[in-house]
Amino acid sequence: MLKYTEDHEWLKQDGDEIIVGITAHASEQLGDVVFIELPEVGREVEAGEEIVVIESVKAASDIVAPVAGVVTAINEALPDAPGAVNDDPLGAWFFRIKPTSVDLSEFMDEAAYNELIG
């Protein structure tokens, strides 16, 4: 079951790690994505820290770490094919993070997220 953040990220729990991407709604708002810069594996991050740069034809924006923890993997293929974020936002994951605490209950479920984006 996916969870969602107010920053329009989707979170998928996989064992003691969380896989992070952005929602279809976010990718539509961004427009065609042309550039992605991912964090380094092993980086310790705070919740809310900007760790991904994502640029569309229109503008640059950031993706934040949804929780505090350590980045354990990044989607190496993504910077070479940034359009995947538009084509398949749920497939185009950005990074895996091993959080300090794996409790995702504070995040929205799909129904709550759909209410947020109206």
Place this chain on the structure above:
Amino acid sequence: MADLRRTKLYDLHLALGAKMVPFAGWEMPVQYPMGVMGEHLHTRAKAGLFDVSHMGQVILRGPDVALALETLVPADIAGLGQSRQRYGVFTNVTGGILDDLMIANKGDHLFLVVNAACVDQDIAHLRKLEALGVSVEPVEGRALLALQGPEAESVLKALVPGVEAMKFMDVAEFDWNGATLWVSRSGYTGEDGYEISIPGERAEDFARALLDHDAVSPIGLGARDSLRLEAGMPLYGHDMDAGVTPAVAALGWSIPKARRLGGTREGGFPGADTVLAELASGPAMTRRGLRPEGRAPIREGVEVFDAAEGGRRIGIVCSGGFGPTVGGPVAMAILPVDLAEGATVYAELRGKRLPVTLTALPFHKPSYKR
């Protein structure tokens, strides 16, 4: 979006699924469901329809109207043939650019198209010509459409026979089902195409007739910006303004010999001393192209340095983004003229200096019908 003006095509934009944004006091489509990238590529491959009704249309009349306008615009207007159009700029007393514009000679009058953000200022400026016997008539109630791309001619001639005979920068009037069209073979995308002024009440019917053609898609301001950027065309308020002279803006080509030092109609426009001296000696800085070596777009406001570390700040990006046809980021900045083409300079992005290559403009060669 209170207090924003709407063009005659507003309802059509909504029906086409446009995302509307405020732009220069107007509510304009920034993109349609196809998206900026798709719209850009479509325009280069087929034909794109743009609503540019927010731009100012102005008619000037008077016995010596061309010479009168030359007192504000350093272009060859007296020598502009009938049914021909030309690009020019309004200068201020310090030689900076107040706006850029298109000027068409329509026989008994001149027809101007100016930037939306500058309309009021331009009209007030033009009213100085009233002392020279010129009447200044802002055109109200007419929409302005641009049809741009390699299929523009075949699409438009099916509705308006005769436009195929026009060459780049020709202007002519045509009838379309009782509506008089003011057509020019020009645009601001680097593609062949037309701009069409039409009575406002007929604009939606005409736009729909164009959109009925398979080759035509509606194109928003987002792709208009990336198209003109790839074509190396400056945008007022970004690549030039009241503090930038024609030579620095790389628009010296719009000022012909006749208006330069020693010419038959030398000077006689605001800031002429500054503008002409600079053209004669060559400016220290001018607008140039940049190709970032990586994939990261370098946008307006990014600082450019002459070294990967330390060094000197040599300019600021005035326009930049992703060029869909180029397939990578492109930018323009006002930089020293003595840097060779192909030289590497460094753009500071998010605290990092990224190598960018000085590149000749345009990034995409125009394909006009001359």
